Amino acid sequence: MSRLLRAVLVAGAVAAVTFNLVTFYVNGWPGPPGPAIYVITSTLVLLAYLVVGLVAWQVHPGERIGLLFTITGYALLLPSLTNLHYALPFTIGTITASLYQACLAHLALAWPYGRLRSRLDRAVVAVNYCWNIGNNAVGILFWNPRTNGCSAACPANLFLVDSSNRLQSDITNSASIVGICITAAVVALIAEHWWSARGYSRRAMTSLIWVAVPIAAYIGLLEVPGSLGVSNLVLYGIGPLILIAAPAAYAIGMFRARTARGAVGAALVGLEPGPAPALLRDALAKALGDPTLQLAFRVPDHRCYVDTGDLPVDADPLPAGRMMTQLDPGARAVLVHDDELRHEPELVRVAAAAASLALEHSRLRAEIQTQLEQVRASRARIVEAGDTARRRLERDLHDGAQQRLVTLSLALGIARSQAAGSHPELEALLESASKEAREALAELRELARGLHPAVLTETGLPGAVQALVERSPVATAVIAVPAGRFPATIEAAAYFVVSEALANVAKHAPSAAAQVMIRQRGGQIVVEVSDDGPGGARPEAGSGLRGLADRVASVGGALQIDSPPGCGTRLRAQIPCP
Amino acid sequence: MPVTVPAEAPLRVVIAEDAVLLREGLSRVLTEAGMEVAGATADAERLLQLVATLSPHVVLADVRMPPTQTTEGLQAARQIRQQWPGTAVVVLSQHIETEHLFELLADDPRGVGYVLKDRVADITQFTDAIRRVAGGESVIDPEVVSRLVARPRRDSPLQTLTGRERDVLALIAEGRSNQAIAGQLWMSAKTVETHVGSIFAKLGLAPAAQDHRRVLAVLAFLRC
Numbered sequence: 001m002s003r004l005l006r007a008v009l010v011a012g013a014v015a016a017v018t019f020n021l022v023t024f025y026v027n028g029w030p031g032p033p034g035p036a037i038y039v040i041t042s043t044l045v046l047l048a049y050l051v052v053g054l055v056a057w058q059v060h061p062g063e064r065i066g067l068l069f070t071i072t073g074y075a076l077l078l079p080s081l082t083n084l085h086y087a088l089p090f091t092i093g094t095i096t097a098s099l100y101q102a103c104l105a106h107l108a109l110a111w112p113y114g115r116l117r118s119r120l121d122r123a124v125v126a127v128n129y130c131w132n133i134g135n136n137a138v139g140i141l142f143w144n145p146r147t148n149g150c151s152a153a154c155p156a157n158l159f160l161v162d163s164s165n166r167l168q169s170d171i172t173n174s175a176s177i178v179g180i181c182i183t184a185a186v187v188a189l190i191a192e193h194w195w196s197a198r199g200y201s202r203r204a205m206t207s208l209i210w211v212a213v214p215i216a217a218y219i220g221l222l223e224v225p226g227s228l229g230v231s232n233l234v235l236y237g238i239g240p241l242i243l244i245a246a247p248a249a250y251a252i253g254m255f256r257a258r259t260a261r262g263a264v265g266a267a268l269v270g271l272e273p274g275p276a277p278a279l280l281r282d283a284l285a286k287a288l289g290d291p292t293l294q295l296a297f298r299v300p301d302h303r304c305y306v307d308t309g310d311l312p313v314d315a316d317p318l319p320a321g322r323m324m325t326q327l328d329p330g331a332r333a334v335l336v337h338d339d340e341l342r343h344e345p346e347l348v349r350v351a352a353a354a355a356s357l358a359l360e361h362s363r364l365r366a367e368i369q370t371q372l373e374q375v376r377a378s379r380a381r382i383v384e385a386g387d388t389a390r391r392r393l394e395r396d397l398h399d400g401a402q403q404r405l406v407t408l409s410l411a412l413g414i415a416r417s418q419a420a421g422s423h424p425e426l427e428a429l430l431e432s433a434s435k436e437a438r439e440a441l442a443e444l445r446e447l448a449r450g451l452h453p454a455v456l457t458e459t460g461l462p463g464a465v466q467a468l469v470e471r472s473p474v475a476t477a478v479i480a481v482p483a484g485r486f487p488a489t490i491e492a493a494a495y496f497v498v499s500e501a502l503a504n505v506a507k508h509a510p511s512a513a514a515q516v517m518i519r520q521r522g523g524q525i526v527v528e529v530s531d532d533g534p535g536g537a538r539p540e541a542g543s544g545l546r547g548l549a550d551r552v553a554s555v556g557g558a559l560q561i562d563s564p565p566g567c568g569t570r571l572r573a574q575i576p577c578p
Numbered sequence: 579m580p581v582t583v584p585a586e587a588p589l590r591v592v593i594a595e596d597a598v599l600l601r602e603g604l605s606r607v608l609t610e611a612g613m614e615v616a617g618a619t620a621d622a623e624r625l626l627q628l629v630a631t632l633s634p635h636v637v638l639a640d641v642r643m644p645p646t647q648t649t650e651g652l653q654a655a656r657q658i659r660q661q662w663p664g665t666a667v668v669v670l671s672q673h674i675e676t677e678h679l680f681e682l683l684a685d686d687p688r689g690v691g692y693v694l695k696d697r698v699a700d701i702t703q704f705t706d707a708i709r710r711v712a713g714g715e716s717v718i719d720p721e722v723v724s725r726l727v728a729r730p731r732r733d734s735p736l737q738t739l740t741g742r743e744r745d746v747l748a749l750i751a752e753g754r755s756n757q758a759i760a761g762q763l764w765m766s767a768k769t770v771e772t773h774v775g776s777i778f779a780k781l782g783l784a785p786a787a788q789d790h791r792r793v794l795a796v797l798a799f800l801r802c
Contacts, residue, residue, distance in 0.1 A: 395647065402672050402695075403597045409699035410603040414610075417701050434699045441696050445672060455675045458648045463677025466801070470676060470725060475732040513732045 006054070009070060013050035016077045017043055023083035037237040042080065045243045049073030052247035059254060063343065064114030065107075069247060072103035076243075087155040094143075094157070095136045101219050102132040105186040107246060108212050109193070112204040112253060113343050117193070124189060128182050135175045142168040179223040187216050198321070201340035203289050204253055211245040218242045257344055263287050264351045277308040280358050284335065288344075288351050294336040295355070305334065327356040376556070380489070383554040387492050390452040397448045402441065409437045456495050460485045464495050465516060472502045474510065474531070479517040486525065490577055493555050494518060494527045500548045501529035501571040509533025512568070520577065527573040536565035548573075589712055592632060593618040594625040594639040594651060595670070604638065604698065611705040622650035629658050634665055636712045640695075641671045641678060652678055659685060666711045670695050674722050676801055683716065683797070687753070687790045691717035716753035716793045723751040726800040735781050743780075746773040751796045755789050 020043050050073035057066025078100070081093030106125045109116055116122045137159075144163035145155075190212050197205040218239055221228065230239075264287040275283070281295040296305035296313040305313040313336055318324055323339035325348055335355065341348050416430040448454075449467075456464035462481045469476045485491070498516055505514045512533030519526050549559040557575035591613050595601040598620075605615045617628040621644045629637060637658055639651040655667040666689035669682060679692045691711040697704050697719065707717045727748050731737065739747065742763075749759045756774065760767045774792075778785050781799055786792040 398642065398672060399597075399647075403600060406672070406695040406698060407597065407599045407603055409696065410600065410607065413699045413701045413704075414603070414607060417610075438696050438699055441672075445674070449673070454642075454648070454673060455677055459677050459681075463675065466677055467675055470729055470801075473730060475730040 006058070009050075009054055013047075013054065013073065016050065016074065017047060020046060020077065020080050023080060037233070041237055041240045042076070045240050046073055046076050048244045048247040049076060052251050056250060056254065060113075060343070065110065065112065065250070066114070068103070068107045068110060068114050069250070072100055072107055075100040075103045085155050087158050090145075090155040091140065091158045094140055095133065095159075097136060098132050098222075099129075102129045104215060104219070104243070104246065105183075108186060108190050108208060108215075111190075111193075111208045112201070112250070113340075121189060124182070124185055128186065131178065131182055135179070139168060139171050139175065142171065176223045180220055183216055183220050183223070187212065197340075198292060198338060201338060204340075207249045207253055211249045214242050214245060257347060260287065260289065260344075261347050261350045264347070264354050275358055275362065277359075277362075280355060281308050284351055284355055288337065288341060288347065290338045290341060292338055296334050296336055298332050298334075305336075325352050327352055327359060333359055376554075379550070379554045383551055384489055387452065387489070391457070394448045394452040394454060397444060397451070398454070402444050402448065405437055405441045405444065409434060409441070412437060453495070456491060457488070461491055461494060461518060464491075465498055465518070468495075468499055468502055469516065472506060472514070474502060474505045474512065474514050476502060476505075476514040476516060479515055481516070481518045482520045482525070484520075486577055489555050490525060490575055493552050493557065493575055494525055494573070496551055497527045497548060497559070497571065497573045498529055500544050504537070504544065504571075505529075505531045505533060505569070508537065509569070523576060523578065525575045525577045527575065528570060530568060530570040532568045534565070535563045535567045535569050537561060537563040537569045589613040589636060589709065590616045590632065590634045591636045591638060591708070592616055592625065592628045592634040594620070594622065594628075594637065594643065594654070596620040596640060596643050600698075607698070607701055608638075608705065608708070611701070613705070613708070620644065622654040625654050626657065629662055629665055633662065636666045636668060636708055638668050638670060638708065641669055641673070649678065652682060655682060655690070656685060659690060663689075665689075666714070667691070668693055668708055668711050668717070674719075674725060676722065676726070676797075679718065679722060680797070680801070683718075683794060687716040687793050689714050689716075691753075692719055692722065693717060694719045694721055696721070710753070715755070716790055718752050718793070718797070720748070720752055723748050723800075726751065726797070729800070738780050739777060743773050743777050746770065747777050747796060750774070750777075750792055751800060753789070753793050 021039060049069050053066050053069025053071075053073055055066070056063070056069055060066060075096070078096040079093055081089040082097070084090060084093075102125075105128045106116075109121045109125055116125060140157060140159045141161040142163070143157060144160055145157055190208065194202075194205040194209050221230065221239075222235070264284075266287075277295055277297075281293065284295065285291050285293040294307045294313050296307050296315060298305050303316055305315040307313050314322070315324060315334065315336060318336070321339050322336055323342055325335040325337065327333040327335065333356070335348075335352060337348075412430055412434045416427055416434060419426040419430060453464050453467065455467055460483075462483055465478060465481050469478055486494075498518075502514060502516075505512055509531055512531040514529060514531040517526075517528045517530075519528075545559075545561065552559045552573045552575060555575055557573055560572045560574075561569070562572065563569040589612075591608055593601055593604050593608075593615060595604060595618070601618050601620070605618055608615050616632045616634050619625050619628055622639075625637065625639060628634075637655070639655055641649055641651040643650040651669060655669050658665055658667055668691035669678075670693055671678060672695050674694065682690055682692055689711055691707055693704070693707055697707065711717050727736075727744065736744075745763060746759060749762060754762070756767055756770045759765075760770045763770070775785065778792075781796075783795050783799060786795055
């Protein structure tokens, strides 16, 4: 709508309202000015149609509904022309007195976007227009205002052919029957529109039903001769207020569409981050007011789509009445919805943007989750590979160097026994060589143990922990160790926790007493090593503890150190154990 | 179970050790020490067959042997003691693991020895250990015992023992008889008896007359 047109229409609306108010008080018809209610009612109705029409036109320039409201507003002004005591406007006003009814029927059948849907609609609307004008045009030929209670003050009827009151009354009565039939046809078509409406437009059609029924009833009542005895004050003074229902309903619809955009946000904010697609679909369907909405994903390397329940979606080609909105440039995810939603492009755009954000969030989350799992798995593999290497080294030492040293010791022993008595110097030499070999063996034994204790693999935690405690230079008590066997990585983690903890006690609190407790509880193995030393240990100090935390984390556990100054130290590892 | 060996006949031994050189070395040492090496093998399964057919007086078995290289020797030793009570077993280990030791001794410590491989360097001591086990005694490697005795302890009755009593305690744990202890510590059998009584009283252990019972009692005490 151009600025000029808008200015003209707004000025026209102001003029119409002014005209209505002024003429009523200046002239008054039929007879002297009646109660103020007549002018207030008609002005309110007029204003409602013009204001809603102009606003709707402004908001949805591509739709004709605003124009229809505006035209209906002006049509509502036409009967007021009879208030001018000049023959021509009086006559025009009389002929077009019920044109607004045809406009209302048009409005209802074109609801909510201003388009008539079918030929039948168009035919009914056209017939209705012709009927409304024609009926009055014929009636006026035989209607003399002066003999119908409008004294000498009334202007002349320019089209008067014959002042036959009887003829005029017959025409009016038969016309009423036709009028009621046409009104009934309009109501039937509206009902059909409502019935066939699906998805998004159903809501708009439902609001029309609430409006059309009382308006049609009111207009029907006007058609009935004598109006079933309803007084003029009610019929013309208060009754027209019913007409305001139509612009009011439309205005509410517009307001709803506007708040619906906000509702899209609210609906999606209500979802937890990265929602399941089915939940996202439900939220979108609710926000867009289209229960038939489908959230569909393209099957990779195919053109077909499936919905959130993996059922195929008709997307290529789309069935009639459906519309597709892409959620990403490659159309990998789309919304398939009622095509009435094309009248709410802004709403759909907001919903699509929110949906693609939510999907993107889900995708990123899934990606991070996958990466995290990969990192976890690789960390576990690294620790396991380290353990395997240590085990192999220990075995190589045992089967290789240690075995050879034992054999060497034996050979030295044999040599010594042969040298005994005869070669005292050689015997002393062999004795010292034997001692060296024994010490080398002892050192190698401890080295192999440190790499990987064979007793852990062979007998499990109790024996291995016992061995640690027997070796520790710290007075240590074993409170509890579960007797069963666990997966090797878990046993190794628990073992190294005890080993590292006891080594730390020996280093930082050699005179303390320590306690070792390993318990299996609720799918977890809890390893606890505590001492009554000076406390104050800092977890970040020492690479041993860091390495230990890594090892525990590699099996999905957590390491915790509790060391208040003066109150001893407690190292606690919780390791999940299925 | 007591092991009976005729005094005049040479001790019949079967060796199970997977390292060839060591196996041959051991075989030579034992032969030179006047024993008869009736058979030698590299794995536990064959060992059981040899014991069944040769009925040796003593079996010398490595803890770790093929196929799994874990504790086959130990398992075989237990089985031999159960199945052939007339055959004593000396287990050779490269580890000081009391877990293994207790597993071995738990059934019955008589005729069982747990000796570190290092011990082969002193041939006299080594062959003596084999003879003692064959004679039905228990032999626990001195290094294992000394580690248990030396463990740091808090509020333990062990701290009330005198130095001499500790020496006696260690020898008891090694499986020695009162007579042997008396010989080794240069004291009379009477004095040893007094020390033993005092030790058992201080540690709160029930007095045990038989050697094999007191070995277990003392070891269990030291291990806690």
